[in-house]
Amino acid sequence: MSMLESIKSPADLKKLSAEQITELAGEIRSFLIEQVSKSGGHLGPNLGVVELTIAMHRVFESPKDVIVFDTGHQSYVHKLLTGRMSGFDKLRQRGGIAGYPNRSESEHDVVENSHASTALSWSDGIAKGFSITKQKDRVVVCVVGDGALTGGMSWEALNNIAASKNQKLVIIVNDNERSYSPTIGGLATYLSTLRTTSGYEKFLDWGKGVLEKTPVVGHPIYETLHGVKKGIKDIVAPQGMFEDLGLKYFGPIDGHDVVAMEKALKIAKDYDAPVLVHVITEKGRGHAPALNDEAEKFHAVGVVDPETGQPLSKSGKSWTSVFSEELVKIGAERTDIVAITAAMMGPTGLDKFEKAFPDRTFDVGIAEQHATTSAAGMAFAGLHPVVAVYSTFLNRAFDQLLLDVALHKAGVTFVLDRAGVTGDDGPSHNGMWDLALTGIVPTLHVAAPRDGERVKETLREALDISDAPSLIRFPKGVVNPDIPAFERRDGIDVLYRGESADVLLVSIGAFAAIAVEAAAQAYREGVGVTVIDPRWVKPLPKSLITMAQRYKSVVVLEDGIKHGGIASTIFELFRDAQLNVPVHSIGLPLSFLEHAKRAQILEDLGITVQNITRSLVAWNSSDISVDIKEEMQHPLDENERRKPLR
Numbered sequence: 250m251s252m253l254e255s256i257k258s259p260a261d262l263k264k265l266s267a268e269q270i271t272e273l274a275g276e277i278r279s280f281l282i283e284q285v286s287k288s289g290g291h292l293g294p295n296l297g298v299v300e301l302t303i304a305m306h307r308v309f310e311s312p313k314d315v316i317v318f319d320t321g322h323q324s325y326v327h328k329l330l331t332g333r334m335s336g337f338d339k340l341r342q343r344g345g346i347a348g349y350p351n352r353s354e355s356e357h358d359v360v361e362n363s364h365a366s367t368a369l370s371w372s373d374g375i376a377k378g379f380s381i382t383k384q385k386d387r388v389v390v391c392v393v394g395d396g397a398l399t400g401g402m403s404w405e406a407l408n409n410i411a412a413s414k415n416q417k418l419v420i421i422v423n424d425n426e427r428s429y430s431p432t433i434g435g436l437a438t439y440l441s442t443l444r445t446t447s448g449y450e451k452f453l454d455w456g457k458g459v460l461e462k463t464p465v466v467g468h469p470i471y472e473t474l475h476g477v478k479k480g481i482k483d484i485v486a487p488q489g490m491f492e493d494l495g496l497k498y499f500g501p502i503d504g505h506d507v508v509a510m511e512k513a514l515k516i517a518k519d520y521d522a523p524v525l526v527h528v529i530t531e532k533g534r535g536h537a538p539a540l541n542d543e544a545e546k547f548h549a550v551g552v553v554d555p556e557t558g559q560p561l562s563k564s565g566k567s568w569t570s571v572f573s574e575e576l577v578k579i580g581a582e583r584t585d586i587v588a589i590t591a592a593m594m595g596p597t598g599l600d601k602f603e604k605a606f607p608d609r610t611f612d613v614g615i616a617e618q619h620a621t622t623s624a625a626g627m628a629f630a631g632l633h634p635v636v637a638v639y640s641t642f643l644n645r646a647f648d649q650l651l652l653d654v655a656l657h658k659a660g661v662t663f664v665l666d667r668a669g670v671t672g673d674d675g676p677s678h679n680g681m682w683d684l685a686l687t688g689i690v691p692t693l694h695v696a697a698p699r700d701g702e703r704v705k706e707t708l709r710e711a712l713d714i715s716d717a718p719s720l721i722r723f724p725k726g727v728v729n730p731d732i733p734a735f736e737r738r739d740g741i742d743v744l745y746r747g748e749s750a751d752v753l754l755v756s757i758g759a760f761a762a763i764a765v766e767a768a769a770q771a772y773r774e775g776v777g778v779t780v781i782d783p784r785w786v787k788p789l790p791k792s793l794i795t796m797a798q799r800y801k802s803v804v805v806l807e808d809g810i811k812h813g814g815i816a817s818t819i820f821e822l823f824r825d826a827q828l829n830v831p832v833h834s835i836g837l838p839l840s841f842l843e844h845a846k847r848a849q850i851l852e853d854l855g856i857t858v859q860n861i862t863r864s865l866v867a868w869n870s871s872d873i874s875v876d877i878k879e880e881m882q883h884p885l886d887e888n889e890r891r892k893p894l895r
Contacts (some may be wrong), residue, residue: 252272253273253334260304281325284294284338285325288341290340291323296328298530302327310516319391321348321361324424333355336354341673353837361380364641369640373416377416387417390419392421399614405724408494414522420524424504499526500527503528540762555746565728567726568723571701572664573599585633588628589610589616597664599846621649622654624659639678648683650693665723667725668724674844676843681808684810685812694711697722698758700761701728702731741784743766743779746779750777750799752776755783755806770858772859776869794826797828798828802868806861814836
């Protein structure tokens with residue numbers, strides 16, 4: 250039995266000698282490289298926190314002591330040390346271990362939300378709860394990456410934590426200079442001055458001039474966060490900023506020296522007030538391909554060769570790359586186009602734009618709220634910002650989208666990657682809410698392109714809107730083959746024309762291909778289905794009302810929640826127009842979807858060609874007929890119905 254196999258709970262760690270701990274750390278890294286290479290996942294962050302997690306579990310008593318991760322992608326080692334080694338053969342797959350902490354897996358997991366910069370607030374609340382309920386023997390441990398400290402919510406929490414003198418709270422700052430890509434901002438600049446040399450021996454000698462050159466953590470942050478009126482101090486020790494915020498500081502400490510970390514953590518554990526332990530780690534440690542990846546240090550990988558780190562299969566062109574290449578072309582044509590992202594330059598495809606136009610590209614760190622309002626300011630100054638984020642991360646900036654951008658009719662374009670069901674990363678990463686959320690934002694224009702050609706087309710159309718915000722959404726993965734239209738009626742693309750006017754199937758975004766296939770199968774069942782793609786789903790074209798009058802019923806197929814989604818909007822549109830046509834919805838339920846492959850989730854939800862076809866046939870049989878006008882005078886055969894007009 251290997252050392253790792255013998256670890257069934259954190260208690261087993263406390264029996265090991267220093268030599269055994271070193272052996273265990275090596276086994277964990279080998280195991281992670283082997284397993285994550287098979288399944289895909291967050292490899293680099295976990296290779297960097299092996300010794301840190303071991304030391305943490307040797308000092309603290311989980312689950313009595315509560316451990317909160319920010320973000321949860323660095324919790325793989327924690328899962329291994331809490332008895333979940335056997336689940337890693339299906340990491341991020343149905344029936345296997347989730348890619349983030351998951352309460353249903355273990356009592357050692359607390360916070361499942363994997364959005365960054367939230368853990369300090371969680372920890373503050375838990376520590377306050379323990380204090381009020383007199384659970385003085387319990388400690389809250391918050392493991393927060395330096396990237397997460399670029400988020401404003403972290404500083405809101407720190408401001409409150411610093412004022413709570415009786416909380417048993419240990420904040421471990423895992424400082425590896427990285428979030429996805431190199432950590433951005435004044436705080437990162439500050440922390441970089443505290444890092445030790447390559448041998449992790451002593452921090453660099455620095456003086457009071459450092460803070461004067463660091464905009465985020467100089468005099469302004471003292472005044473706004475902690476009411477400091479005394480100006481910039483002569484600081485000659487790294488604890489200056491944190492202790493001026495009211496936090497006891499230990500560090501910097503070599504995050505790969507278990508003995509040194511245990512010593513610091515034991516002192517922090519016994520302290521009767523919030524303590525910050527600053528730990529220096531190396532993202533991707535022990536794996537040459539990760540260390541050689543300058544951009545992301547293997548932050549997240551697909552299925553790769555464990556030795557070389559190279560992908561085992563080549564995928565086709567992605568939605569992200571189509572957007573990325575088109576934005577670069579537009580950027581060369583228009584000098585007013587600028588790009589903004591929140592610590593995800595590569596994943597959102599803005600890296601190519603940055604390379605071409607570095608002075609017009611801004612990475613604000615993990616700060617979607619700031620990105621959104623800053624974009625409004627840029628629009629006011631005469632620019633047209635493109636804010637590229639994952640769909641699920643726009644949730645964090647809804648207030649800014651509503652009141653800073655939309656209220657002011659700012660010409661800002663949001664590009665949402667990973668819209669709809671993404672699958673592997675679980676509930677917090679499915680981009681299922683954006684259609685419903687953005688549907689209630691006045692002045693906002695929303696496009697859902699069905700293929701790569703429509704991504705290019707709607708992007709250019711969006712960038713021509715200067716007096717209102719616009720938004721484009723597309724899913725994760727390989728882009729759909731282009732689906733040409735028969736014709737475009739008042740902005741609506743007709744993708745498939747049914748022989749009879751039975752069902753009008755409104756396909757939203759990337760679901761177009763299965764919508765067309767379902768229509769073809771319904772034809773063989775004797776039901777005429779015409780498939781249309783409005784391209785722009787907000788505001789919906791009024792011509793949809795006229796078009797729908799010809800059909801017995803309307804079915805909406807959307808890659809978002811049904812509650813408050815596009816079907817709901819169409820129903821309201823018809824109601825206001827006093828159009829009595831039944832509207833049916835095929836979409837996602839109002840629930841959190843557990844991690845699994847996208848195809849598995851869609852099949853579970855009945856969003857397959859076969860199930861959609863059955864629904865179309867069944868609804869056509871049950872719906873009450875209304876006045877119908879024949880759409881075409883002459884029926885078309887199968888080939889003619891699918892042949893686009895030239």
